[in-house]
């Protein structure tokens with residue numbers, strides 16, 4: 001167990017490079033496990049993978065537990081303990097933290113037909129949420145705004161890396177040709193590792209994530225998937241589950257996934273987590289008025305939102321929101337119709353229909369979607 005406190009970790013950049021040299025994951029024979037996955041054991045037993053956000057606020061941990069019943073909702077599963085001193089969430093002396101199951105998914109990886117993955121949030125020994133548990137605050141805000149039926153839809157950009165920390169498929173010395181041909185591209189010289197992207201989509205749909213689509217991004221080895229639109233907690237929960245599934249699928253392929261918002265400095269696009277938002281009033285005829293009211297409120301709380309939109313209080317986004325490469329400036333709020341250089345964009349189709357949703361383009365790709373949705377709910381609907 002490490003002694004470092006959660007606070008120490010939150011100020012330290014967790015390096016994504018050089019985790020393993022020559023990862024064995026891709027070279028292990030993937031079919032040997034089938035000998036074991038064929039074994040039939042007592043069908044009463046179900047394997048449950050408990051997944052939670054660690055003290056970094058951006059990485060996930062998991063451990064498996066065998067149940068002797070088939071759960072049908074998250075509340076059916078028992079709470080569980082873990083060693084918070086090994087996840088940057090507690091100090092050695094009093095390290096038992098509690099996992100509370102919150103969202104249940106079908107497991108696309110294990111062989112048992114009833115195996116599940118359960119997304120949990122985390123609590124300290126005194127019963128209060130851990131520092132990186134931002135779900136609790138969002139749940140509180142959602143409970144007070146339920147009547148407005150808030151929907152979220154999040155676009156998750158990410159980058160594949162080789163185990164040496166370099167974007168997958170990039171020359172070891174030198175760079176690929178300049179950006180232009182890669183976005184939504186096809187062909188071996190334009191996109192990297194589509195197999196992982198397509199396996200991820202299928203696994204997410206199987207799991208019960210409200211998966212909405214994928215596309216290749218502007219920087220080679222960079223991709224995007226979308227989740228939603230979904231009511232309340234569901235989109236943020238599903239983004240975390242989809243991140244877990246992506247890391248897990250890519251692990252099979254021996255490929256590293258980073259959600260860092262600016263994996264390559266210079267003339268290479270960063271990665272975002274655009275958050276699309278609407279309420280029942282915004283979706284109803286003439287909802288544009290309500291959308292503009294929300295934009296007006298957002299314009300007055302720019303600093304609050306920048307603090308909530310990456311895990312380092314704006315430091316990560318400072319590398320990405322440069323006012324270039326399809327981003328706005330980190331210092332100044334802006335909005336516009338169909339303008340991708342703004343903080344908040346109202347899509348062309350929404351303006352034409354005079355109703356719909358707004359897109360907040362500021363969240364970084366490694367944002368905690370609970371913090372992002374919580375900031376939007378408290379600013380736009382609760383005036384906090």
Ligand code: ADP
Nearest residue numbers: 151152153154155226227228229276277278357
């Ligand atoms: P773009 O790349 O043009 O910004 P995408 O198609 O990648 O757009 O993503 C659109 C996102 O908007 C999706 O995540 C979708 O779930 C979300 N969305 C669509 N309609 C709504 C709505 N009414 N409320 C909230 N989110 C929405």
Ligand code: MN
Nearest residue numbers: 063081082083
């Ligand atoms: Mn143990």
Ligand code: MN
Nearest residue numbers: 155224226274
């Ligand atoms: Mn998109």
Ligand code: MN
Nearest residue numbers: 155157217224
């Ligand atoms: Mn995109």
Ligand code: MN
Nearest residue numbers: 155274359361
């Ligand atoms: Mn977008």
